[in-house]
Amino acid sequence: MIKIALDAMGSDEYPTPDVIGAVLAAREYDVEILLVGDEALINPILAAQKPGNLPIRVIHAPEMLTMNDKGDALVFKARHKDSKNSMAVGMDLVKNGEADAFVTAGNTGAAWITAFFRLGRLKGVSKPALAAIFPTAKGHTIVMDIGANPDCEPENLAQFAKMGSVYAEKVRGVKNPKVGLISNGEEEGKGNKLVREATPLLKECGVNFIGNVEGKEVIGGVVDVAITDGFTGNVILKTSEAISKLLIDKIKTAIKSGNILVKIGGLLIKPALKSLKELLDPSQEGAAPLLGVNGLVFIGHGRSDEQAIKNAIRVARNAVASGVLDSIKNNLQP
């Protein structure tokens, strides 16, 4: 049975959503969960869920990393072999073959650096990157990097393209995924220095590269994988979330401040708006894969609720089942 190590101390409301999400996943999917965190906090919540014979084990980790962990102190905790925080303990389970993947809704930077030092990078990867699954007009598009690497070199983008393309094919089931390079204009020659220099590398790296893309191609679902540096990717992600929120708030306000007929209309379309919200809800996709480290790691939003945790476990489980890590390793061989 596939084994997923879950950071029980990850979400903003830890450990409740994390533990309940683990129980939901163990009930629904064919998966064993290793709940990593402070057992004194985890056990009562787990017991209240009446897990019975569900394949869930608690692995004690007395410490945790928070948003306050940064800089040299964080690097120290990430590197030290005796670190007892839930990320270090959980990733060691992956490293030692006791778990097939690690899932956390904790601090992205802390997860990235812990994975970097504990799991190590894959051969051929300078910078591991986070791949977000964006909702589009046609389904979903992988956008990477979305924040792990604010400063990138052209060869980083080519590595992202290779890894993202394999992920789209193996885990998302897209045949011969179309890869685009995010730019300020579709024509070749447009773009900043990084984009212009990355273009020839993307053409030659063996992916199905279709050229520069703008927002309308990414959000319109024209490409399956959209490549960018972590600064731009993160700005896109945050702006998209903010625009969606603004629009939905404005619709609500327009309905509330409308006349009685508009208010009735608002009530009638509520189910339609709800389905829209679900469509745009990042918790549906659960977590973003961190690609380029020697192990499968998924990082979810701090705001993850139990459904988001459950979905993150499903995504991690499916990634393990697909053999994507070996495929990425093979693809990175020159």
Added chain:
Amino acid sequence: MIKIALDAMGSDEYPTPDVIGAVLAAREYDVEILLVGDEALINPILAAQKPGNLPIRVIHAPEMLTMNDKGDALVFKARHKDSKNSMAVGMDLVKNGEADAFVTAGNTGAAWITAFFRLGRLKGVSKPALAAIFPTAKGHTIVMDIGANPDCEPENLAQFAKMGSVYAEKVRGVKNPKVGLISNGEEEGKGNKLVREATPLLKECGVNFIGNVEGKEVIGGVVDVAITDGFTGNVILKTSEAISKLLIDKIKTAIKSGNILVKIGGLLIKPALKSLKELLDPSQEGAAPLLGVNGLVFIGHGRSDEQAIKNAIRVARNAVASGVLDSIKNNLQP
């Protein structure tokens, strides 16, 4: 009376929306319009609008710049003193004091480079920049640069901040405008190399700098001016447009594919959705100011209709009336 030179050959559907927009503006605002373009095309459309004694004059310019004008050939046309395209002729009117501002819905790159060579840069400005007016939860925020300069140095961002701040104060009427630097994280120290190096310059350049901002602060209206390089700004602009379109399309689809009650609800909220669309409609703000050249230039969307052209003329007229160009010049003095 304030005189605005309008590129009659600018919009995708030129010259009809441009000419009709000019007539609407001349009727509604206290402004004289110099319609610059091919008089053989302009005159019949103008006559059909029965302009009577409206203060509109046609300035003949037999050529025009299109999306195909680029590279060295474009630079040649931008620089040559005898160029007879509508942008060159229109900007010369500004240069010679025959018009107070130039408005075009044509090729942004062509307008930028024509302004760069014909009007010249202001002292203290290395790169003129385009400032977009973004709709936000609280009103509007100026985002600059949105595409003129894909590669920027830290000092460019400080210059943008000074110019954007003066524009917000003089033209948009914001007292002591809050200026933010777009980044992948609010904390100081986050960001790519450009952002990190620009931070001390923004602190010292005399604007009301509040630090790094993310999408939620920009779209939430926390800042009045959001500074970024032209690559990131353009990606934000295009992504925002695409997300808005996706959401509105999805709402329409959800209503169309809903049951009869949802369909009735959709009809009832139609006026509310329409007002939402207007709120997000870039044509309401008409055109983006190009700041840093020695003259007022406004660049509108190629898709501009007559309302957008009219609004662009209003924005240009108000900018002239505010004396913003002199204020920017004074502010740039060391």
